[in-house]
Amino acid sequence: MDQFHYVSYAQEVIFAPGSLARLREVVERFGLQRLMLCASHSMQVGGPVRSIESSLGESLVAVYDRVQPHVQDIQVEEVLALASEKKIDAVIGMGGGSPIGMAKAVGFQAHLPITAIPTTYAGSEMTPVYGITHTNENPPRKVTVSDPKIVPKLVLYDPELTLDLPPTLTASTGINALAHCIEALYSKTGNPISTAAAVDGVRHIHNALLNCYQHGEDLDARTEMLLGAHLSGLSLASVSMGLHHGLCHVLGGTANVPHGIANAIILPHAIRFNTDVTMTQLIPVAEVMGIPVNRINPMVINEALVQKIFHLIGQMNLPQRLRDADVKESDLPRLAQIAFENRTVQNNPKSITDVKQLEQLLKDAW
Ligand code: NAD
Numbered sequence: 551m552d553q554f555h556y557v558s559y560a561q562e563v564i565f566a567p568g569s570l571a572r573l574r575e576v577v578e579r580f581g582l583q584r585l586m587l588c589a590s591h592s593m594q595v596g597g598p599v600r601s602i603e604s605s606l607g608e609s610l611v612a613v614y615d616r617v618q619p620h621v622q623d624i625q626v627e628e629v630l631a632l633a634s635e636k637k638i639d640a641v642i643g644m645g646g647g648s649p650i651g652m653a654k655a656v657g658f659q660a661h662l663p664i665t666a667i668p669t670t671y672a673g674s675e676m677t678p679v680y681g682i683t684h685t686n687e688n689p690p691r692k693v694t695v696s697d698p699k700i701v702p703k704l705v706l707y708d709p710e711l712t713l714d715l716p717p718t719l720t721a722s723t724g725i726n727a728l729a730h731c732i733e734a735l736y737s738k739t740g741n742p743i744s745t746a747a748a749v750d751g752v753r754h755i756h757n758a759l760l761n762c763y764q765h766g767e768d769l770d771a772r773t774e775m776l777l778g779a780h781l782s783g784l785s786l787a788s789v790s791m792g793l794h795h796g797l798c799h800v801l802g803g804t805a806n807v808p809h810g811i812a813n814a815i816i817l818p819h820a821i822r823f824n825t826d827v828t829m830t831q832l833i834p835v836a837e838v839m840g841i842p843v844n845r846i847n848p849m850v851i852n853e854a855l856v857q858k859i860f861h862l863i864g865q866m867n868l869p870q871r872l873r874d875a876d877v878k879e880s881d882l883p884r885l886a887q888i889a890f891e892n893r894t895v896q897n898n899p900k901s902i903t904d905v906k907q908l909e910q911l912l913k914d915a916w
Pocket residue numbers: 590591592593596618619620621645646647648649651669670671672673674675677678679680681711712713714715716719723726786802809810
């Protein structure tokens with residue numbers, strides 16, 4: 551790497567089992583007095599919302615606990631209205647990428663500082679980007695908004711919050727983290743920090759993900775997996791993603807496939823599609839995933855990596871075909887066309903000049 555250009559962000563990151571208990575102390579240090587929490591329903595049922603309510607006491611003036619997947623524009627309007635009515639001075643997103651995306655959308659539009667408390671491995675807490683789904687378009691379409699002001703100022707990682715993450719969400723959001731590392735490594739805008747974070751991220755994800763899937767209560771595995779997710783988010787924060795992520799956004803926003811499931815289905819196909827352009831960049835990933843790399847043709851290494859990831863996804867019983875995620879075969883040409891016009895897809899290191907290339911990939915994944 552002899553040239554690079556990237557932006558880094560000022561964030562305070564706290565990572566420790568039990569760190570949720572420190573939220574009040576940090577909020578006081580930041581001088582925040584009227585906070586709003588965005589979460590999804592499972593956070594209310596599972597108890598973490600109650601922990602925040604008792605920790606923040608009267609400083610928590612609003613809770614919006616019904617964030618739906620893929621950050622829907624109508625919900626953003628609702629939360630902005632609530633923020634204005636309650637005169638909040640900061641917003642907290644706790645949960646997966648959806649509540650954190652909601653907190654980012656609201657914080658950005660209302661000029662409020664954002665805190666993120668992730669409970670999945672999606673990595674949104676580290677990035678200056680959110681996706682928002684325009685629900686009144688036909689078909690609905692997810693677009694991304696990027697701005698340095700979107701980056702959460704405070705990120706609090708408490709692995710104990712992930713102990714109850716169900717196996718399928720553990721697996722699917724874990725594969726999302728792996729995909730961030732992979733696309734960061736072959737990104738057109740890769741840099742030394744994103745590359746170092748991505749390789750180390752894959753190492754931790756490879757060590758811990760299957761263990762977390764099989765033994766969700768294992769705090770050591772959960773801690774290592776959340777570290778992998780942090781590094782994957784860090785790598786993602788300073789680079790542009792490519793084909794894989796663009797396709798996952800289209801499948802999420804337009805075909806309503808859960809983000810992690812779209813990742814699990816698409817990742818092996820995207821790596822294979824890119825092989826001729828990206829194979830040497832993925833050798834360090836293959837190496838940390840235990841694939842022999844010495845004196846072996848990079849193309850062979852790349853295919854072994856595809857197989858290894860496909861196998862891991864199968865071991866965790868995730869859907870491996872689009873048909874298993876309720877995508878209709880007749881929708882593939884339309885999805886390919888939307889993806890062809892997607893900016894992230896067009897940032898792919900291997901250029902995509904014909905919509906038929908995408909249609910073929912989607913057919914292979916169907
Ligand atoms: P999600 O936030 O939609 O959550 C999925 C489900 O997990 C929800 O039902 C939620 O209630 C449940 N859940 C979360 N944590 C839990 C826990 N600890 N225990 C039990 N249930 C729990 O899913 P996600 O995959 O985390 O995030 C996907 C969204 O994030 C997508 O919209 C995606 O585009 C976005 N995303 C954005 C970025 C970014 O950088 N902006 C990065 C990754 C993902």
